[in-house]
Structure formats: structure tokens, C-alpha cells
Amino acid sequence: MKILVVNAGSSSLKYQLIDMENESVLAKGNCEQIGTESTFTHKVPADETKNIKALPMEMQDHAAALKIVLDTLVDAEHGVIGSVKEIDAVGHRVLHGGEKFSGSVLVDDKVEEAIKECFDLGPLHNPANLTGIKACQAIMPGVPQVAVFDTGFHQTMPDYAYMYALPYEYYEKYGIRRYGFHGTSHRFVSKKCIELLGNPEHSKIVTCHLGNGSSISAVVDGKCFDTTMGVTPLEGIMMGTRCGSIDPAIVPIIMKKEGLTPDEMDTVMNKKSGMLGLCGTSDNRTIESRAKEGDERAKLIESMLCHQLTKYIGGFAAAMGGLDAIVFTGGIGENNPQYRDRVCDQLKFMGVEINYEINDKLKRGPEGEISTPNSKVKVFVICTNEELMIARDTKEIVEAL
Template identity: 50%
Template sequence: MVILTLNCGSSSAKYQVYDWANKDILAVGVVERIGLEYSTIEHKANGKEEYHAEFSSPTHKEAIELIIRMLLDEEYGVIKDLKEIGAVGHRVLHGGEVFKQSALVTDEVIEQLKKVIPLGPLHMPANIMGIEAARKAMPDVPQAIVLDTAWHQTMPDEAFMYAVPYEWYTKYNVRRYGFHGTSHLYCAKRAAVVLGKENKDTNVIICHIGNGASVCAVKNGVCVDTSMGLTPLEGLVMGSRSGDIDPAIIPYMMENTGMSAREMDTALNKKSGLIGLCGKSDRRDVLKASQEGDHRAKLAIDMECRRLKKYIGGYATLLDGKLDAIVFTAGVGEMARHVRLGACKGLEAIGAKLDEHKNDVCFSRNGEFEISTDDSVVKILVIPTDEELVMTEDAYALMNGTYDVHTNFHYTFEEKTYVNKGRERDLKKNLVKNPELASILAIPR
């Protein structure tokens, strides 16, 4: 039996096929440019040639149909019959106050998700279209929603409430929800394994840094605060999002420029952050420009790292002086050595000392690494995230009737013996190219 996971964005659909019995990834892929003049698909299956093509995909319906055809394809596919798919897991941005944990999809669930669209207008319609398209293509297969916001439901009132009129919360659900929940969940539980502790005894700060970025404070194994808020706009300096700003800037700029509310929303979400500061969002491009003397690119890096450092330091105070580790994850957190270096400067004040050589060596997404000095009281770890595995396990458990909220549920990756076979294959290749990586593996192989 295999589990299919789908992550539908506004113009894309990422997917993964997981062999449950052998605990291995069979295929991954992405359809992009959905709804544009032409769409593209990139499909990678174990032991087979990669497949790239252009096609017409006006909606997510055509994208899902093509994904299914690819999975069944004689040359590039990984299954022979749709009956081999035991469940489908869908990533959903926002559960609002309605969904506090993963759930099986029903007509009622979809109607409830539609009511949450105002809290995530850029992402939720695409999430829902993907679910509806998959249900139509595979009507007999159990399907599950896995919420970005579910992990953060353990935050106390003083963390998730805003100091605004209370009726904004009671009437309009204005509160901090947090995002990147599946990533924070995975990394929190893997950090406990790396540290050799029980999840309930683990205190970590997780920095999920990609184009979107958020920090999460984890106390005794659960989330107690996070940097994103009602939407994914709050918090860190991101690829195209502003993160924290003085709220008075919004009416000030609207009055001075005549911008509408929609135009302001677009400016803060798509034209700010690194793009707004230096015209680039890819950290490699920003770093290259900075090294070539671009002052604004250097400013962007400095601002991103400073904001990260402020959140890490602030969240350390929420953990009662018992911080075990700082975790970097996601594309930038796992690969951008200069961002980790900048974010960790000065963290000696909270007992975290970065080993600059280890940090420089750590340029791999295939293993879990420790990049702190040997005498660092607080460990600094790089843990590649695996949101798809969280989705896979939730979907399987819901289909099997064994699912429970994450505080009561045990994932396979919470075991020290757990191995991601795909990453292990790639790690072995990297170790041949760079033997020094073995010296910073958090769990020696």
C-alpha cells in the first residue's frame, strides 16, 4: 500500500508517493504554472529517468489528473492500480478555530474549510480545489487534511491573543495561529531523538527558514509561541514578506499613496522582505550580490539575521533557562551557512556557541548535523524537515483509525532507529564526496 500526499498552492501542486510497508519514497514531483498559458510537470521516481513536460492545466483538476496518470505510467510510474493507494494526505494552510488536528475529508469538512478562506485567501482556495479534484479522481480512497496551524494549538492564551479589542477575537477569530506546523512538529520530535531525551522533556527553538520563515518555541515537547500570526505575514524578514512592522505604517502609506487594502496586502506579502530591500529573494543571489559590494543586499542579510537572533533570544526566556537546542531547518536553514552564522552571532549569551568550521562544512540536506562547539551548553542542530512524512503518517493513521492529536500520538520518526531511506542513499554519496560530514552527524552512522 502507498500513501499519496498533495500540497496544492495557488499555482502549483507538489506530490509524494510513499511505500508504507517498506518505509520508502517511491516518487516525488511538482506541477507548476497552474492556470497560466501553459503548465509544467517535474516527476522523479526511484530508479527511473526524470520526466519533464509542458501541458495545459487551467485548474488543479487537470494537474491532479496528470499526476495520477504519471503514477500509473508504464515507463515513469510507480503503481499499477489506483487501488494500491491506501490514503491521500492534503496539506491545508489554515484550520482557524474549527480544526485543531488532522481529520478525514467529508463534504462537511470541505464546507467548514470554505468558511476559513478569509483567514487565508491566497492559499485556502487552492488547498480546497486540490482536495475536491483528488476526491473526484479517487472517490473511494480515504483522504485527510493536515493543518499547518494544528501544531500550534498548545500555545497559552497570553501567546496567541493580540492586545486589540477582545471582540475582534470573539467575532472575527483574530488571534495568533502560527504556520509551518508540520515542519515544526517533525523537527521538535527529531530534536528529542538527537538529544537522547523524551519528547516531553525537550526544550528547543526551531527556525524554519525558507522563502517563508517562522520561529517556534517548544517547551516540554509542545509549542508555546511562534512568530507567525493570524496569517503567515508576521514575524521574520522573509523572501517577499515584511514580517514585523509598525502597524501605523499601513494607514500612513495608504494615505500618502492612495493604495487600496488589497494593494497594501500585495505589497507586504509579495513586494517586501528581501525583494523589497534588494530586489532578490533567493538567498544565493542575495549573498552573491552582497559579496560583490551591493549595499542593499548586505543590508537585507543583516536585517534577516538580526530579526532571527532577536526571536531566538526572546524565545529562550520563555523556556525558563532550560533551552536544549536551536534547530535550523527548511531550504535556507539547511543550506544557507551565512544565515546560520549571522543568526548565531551573540547567542553565546544564552549558552549557544556556533562552531564556524562545522557550520561551513554543513552544506547538505541529507543528514542531521550538530554545528555547535563541543563545549556549547545549548546545542545548535541542522535537521532537514520532512513535512510530507508527517502528512503521510497522519493520513495512514486516520485511514486506519489509530490517529490522535500529536501530544498523544507516536510517529515512526520518533524512534532513534528511524532511517529515511531516500536521504540515507543521498547521504552516503555525500559522505564519499565530503568525508568530513561524518564528523558532525548528530546521530553517527
């Protein structure tokens, strides 16, 4: 079975074609700046001669972008399949499922309507996700489409973890509550972690997805118990351009002083804050090198991030009543041994002990355990694979039809 995984953004379309027989990526790529100065990137892991690098192409909309993707997949020079008919199903990443979806589902009219109903909760992503689904339906009629929700994994949280202390009517009228994101990543790495622990019946794990967007989840017996992101992906720890959790009273204070509209303030918090707001760049590698050169603001970011990570891991461990394992994943989690080192040092009081030599080696690819045999808490670096998780869900749903 071959599955096309699609992640449609507001002006982008990322894709992977996965052969589920051996779970190998046949091709992957990205259509960027759809509707403006569009570029197309295509990679074939098994044959680099078939790659296309940032080629300027005209793409008026997502349907045009998808047609380019499908044409390339069957192209004599760059393709990996003989016909589009070889694609058995399409799995779509959908940001927000609200309280409607706790798992992945086959797309039908009711599912499309439910995705629309969540537009208010995911105004940037959900309309784009639905556009991607519609484009696939138009170009690939009859091919099963599956929606995999970023929020789905977190639907097992108890009410005392997801409710906010606001007037209850806001929850009833507008669905204001914690939803959490990166669910597909947290599910993938927590499942892998449980396997590495020897598949125990009971487990308490903290998964740290650290990248340009970052979130931390508490996972009890394979199910989400709590997470740091909220109604939107803005809450939680500091990120590349997002401020994370702040005193909510800061919002009206800044709006009044700067004369900002709600939308402008939203842009400040989502696009101009975080690492970028503090030192002018959201690139963690740049921050790391600047910190080594003695840049005070870069050093401040590193200290803030490690402090917040330690605080959330410790807090979740207390809330779960124990901790069996910590997982680091995502671009920063997988590739920054220094952060892992600093955070684990802060957690020594919980019996966390890591092998510094092994930790230093685990970056840009390899994964594994970095804790010592004596550590009371296992610590793992696990490379996330959201696309594979989406493909697995899609395969399972389509095979059950």
C-alpha cells in the same frame, strides 16, 4: 501502504507518492500555472530515466492536473505503480484550520465545511486546498482523504501568547488572533530534535524554519508555546517577499501617500517587500553572492535577518525560562552556514558554542549537530520533511479506521 501527498496551491498542485513500508519517495512533482500556460514536472528518485522536466501541458483546472498526475504514476514509461488502486490514501496540506483543528483529521462533509469557514483567514490557500480535496474525491472515490493543517501544531499556545491587544470583540467576531504556520515543519523537526536529545521528559527548543517564507517557534515538551507568524503568514521575521512585523501605522500612512486600496497594500506587504523590496531579489543565494561582492543592500539584508533571528531566539528562550536546543531548517536554515554562524556567535552569552568546521560542511544535504560538546545549548541542522509528516499522519488515521 502507499500514500499520495497533495499540496494544492491557487494555480499549482505539488505531489509526492510515498511508500510507507520504508518511508521512501516513489515519485514527486509539480503542476504549475494551472489554467494558463501549464507545465508538468515529474521525478522518480530511483530511476532518473522516468523523469519529466517542465513539460507544457493543458490543465484547465486542478481536476485535470490531478488526472495527469495519476496517469503519469501508472504510465508504462514514467510510472511507479501498476494501478491507481495501489494508492491507499491521500494526505492534503491545508493552510488554515483556525481554532477548529489542533490535529490532522479524516475528511468528511463537516471537515470540508470547516475548511470553507476558514476561507476568510486563508483566502489564497484554503479555497485551493479544498479544490484539491474535491478533485481527489471525484477521481478517486472511496479512497480516504486526510487533512493536515499548517496551523494545527500551534493550537497548544497559551492565550497570552496568541491574543492581540485589540478590542476583544474582533477575536470573538472574526477570530483575530495568532495562529502560526509551518506547523508541520516545526512539528517534524522538533520531534527529531527531541530524539537527538535522547528523548528527555522535558525540553525547551527553538525551531527556525527559514526559506522564502520564514517562521520561528518556541516548543516546550514537544508542544508549541509561541511562534512568530500571526493571523496570516505575514507576521514575524523578514522573508523573501514578505515584510514581516512592521509598525501597523505604516499601513495607513503608505496607503494615503500612494493612493492604495487595502488589496493593493496587501500585495505590497506580501509580494513586493522583504528581501525583494530591499534589494530587488528574493533569492538568498543571489543576496549572499552580492553581499560578498560588497553590495551594501545585500549586506543590510544579511545583518537584518541575523539580528531578527537572534532577537526572537533570545526572546523565546527568556519566555520559556531556558533553552536546551536550537534547530535550523528550511531552504536557508539548512543551506546557509554563514547565518547560523553569525546568529550563534550573538548567542554566546547564553552558552551557545558551535564547531565552525562542522557547520561549514552542513549544507545541501547532510544534517546533524553543529554545537561543541561544551555548548550549554545544543544546535542542530535538521532537514525538514513536511510531506513525510503528512504521510505519517495520514497512515495513522487510516489505520485506525
